[in-house]
Amino acid sequence: MSSSDPREFLERLCTERGEDFAGLSRMLGRNAAYIQQFVRRGVPKRLKEEERRKLARYFSVSESLLGGPPDDPTISQGLLSVSRHPVAVSAGPGAIVTQELGKPYFAFDERWLKGLTSTPAASLSIVRVEGDSMSPTLNAGDEILVDLGDAVDRLRDGIYVLRIDDALVVKRVAMHPMGRRVTVQSDNPAYPDWPDCGIDEIHCIGRVIWASRKVV
Known part of the structure; x- marks a missing residue:
């Protein structure tokens, strides 16, 4: 079922699912005629954002079908999708980059992820560790x-x-107290550090902010 008119779409939803306008109005904390006036008379012209969100969640439909903005492809029912790129970052010999086109792989709770970083989901990536x-x-x-x-x-x-x-490569970076110098470290003591590197000598892709692993 689809319709470009939010009023027509909402009316069809009610008909197909046995809902009544008055009940939906009360759910929104409005007078019993509110939804009927919206559908039949066009008053108000648009549902408020909070009202639209409540109805979309109640019917399990996209807010865009009720007059909301187009869906963000990274957001689904309170989840943010993060792409997994088909490359590996090496914790050992370097992993060669052959392809960097990602596709949705992990979905994180939106509030949890925003508490971890303010960076949009489109600028996050999941990659695998080797070595x-x-x-x-x-x-x-x-x-x-x-x-x-x-x-x-x-x-x-x-x-x-x-x-x-x-x-x-994935490594630990330790900033020097003075100057634009860093030490690139391995947590495994069997591997040597790279001391006194200039910041311009390393190409930083991004910061590791979370990790998952299989428990064996």
């Missing part, structure tokens, strides 16, 4: 959430995905 140089913090096969909007301009101590030549 053991960041063990035990990150292990081979872990999936990490990378904030692409939190990169060199906001560089600070933390774990980042870096591009070294044509490879991607």
Whole structure:
């Protein structure tokens, strides 16, 4: 069922699902004639955002069908989709980047994700870890959430995905107290650090803000 007219769409919903205008009006905290006036007389011209959202959730339909803005493809029923890119970031020898076209893979609770970062979901990416140089913090096969909007301009101590030549690596970055210098570290002591690197020498892709792993 589809209709470009929110009033016609809402009336058809009520007919097909056995709902009545008065009951929906009361659900919205309005007088019993409110929805009937909206559908039949065009008053008000548009439902308020909160009213539209309540009706959309009640009927499990998109708000856009009730006069709301076009759907954001990254948002579905309070979830934000984050793309997984078909590349691996190496915690060991560099993983070569062969393709960077992502597609939706993980869906996170919108409020939880916004509490983690203010960066839009379109600028986040899920990638897989290879190698053991960041063990035990990150292990081979872990999936990490990378904030692409939190990169060199906001560089600070933390774990980042870096591009070294044509490879991607995940490493810990430690800022020097003075100057634009950093030490690139591996959490696994078996691997050497890269001391005293210039910030311009490392290409920072984004900050690692979350990780998931299979429990074995």
